[in-house]
Amino acid sequence: MTKLTSRAxxxxxxxxxxxxxxxxxxxxxGFDQITVEQIASEAGVSVGxxxxxxxSKFELFKEMFKRADEYFLNKIADNLESSTAPEKIVEFFEKYADFTYETEIEIVKKIYISDNKMFITENRPMQxxxxxxIEKGQASGEFSKSMSSIELTNMLFLVGRGVIFDWCLRDGTINLKETMKKVIGIVTKGLN
Structure with missing residues (x-):
């Protein structure tokens, strides 16, 4: 790994x-209520x-999702310890819950809104x-091939986002990780 210069x-x-x-x-x-000027002022930098x-302000918002994708690529992708595809999916979503839980709930509430199309952006690394x-599970016979891996991926993220949205609605009073594990576990049983 290259060493960064002091300027870098x-x-x-x-x-x-x-x-x-x-x-x-x-x-x-909330995203729409803040300005670039406010962000710059808070950070102690000029608008330039x-x-x-x-x-743009939206680029900062996209950075949140980029960092989530990088986290999953660098920390999760090759470190799932489960042996079967269904177990790996549950573990993946447990990590997704952990990642979400590490973010302040008020921030998560502001992100989980219907205007946020970043969740459905295609070809993200997390997806x-x-x-x-899923493809490995289909190849090994653990999952049915009646739906494409893309459809199943979208469906599972739909369910996962729903669990997180419910956690937000309940102001974080439920155990996000345990709820995610139960719900995704039930869904994966229906994939074979």
Whole structure:
């Protein structure tokens, strides 16, 4: 791994500070209620510096999903310990619940809205990881091939998002990970 120069480290720190301040403001006020000027001010940078790192407010929002995808690619994809495809899917969604739980619920509530089309953006790495598990399960006979791996991936994410949405509606009072495990476990039993 290459060592970052002090300038590169400083640039990364600045971008991360802008990102964190933006995420916090989105959590407090909602995406549509904040401005680039507010984010820049909160991060202690000029508006021009904000635009150096993010082309728009929406680019910062997309960064949230990019970082989630990177997390799943780097930390989850090759580290699922379960032996069967159904178990791997349950484990995948347990990790999804863990990742969500690590984010403040007020931020999650502001992200899980009908206007947010990032959840249904195609070809995201997170989707590719799940689709690969499903394809292996179909090839091994653990899952039926009556639906395509893409359809099953979309269906499972629909269910997973529903569990998270319910957790938000209940203000985080239910155990997200256990609920996700139960619900996804039931759904995967119907895939064979």
């Amino acid at each position: 480290k400083q640039a990364l720190e600045t971008k991360n500070r802008i990102y964190e301040c933006g995420v916090n403001l989105i959590g407090k006020h 510096t904000y635009y150096y790192y993010f082309e 590719a990881i799940l689709q690969s598990i």
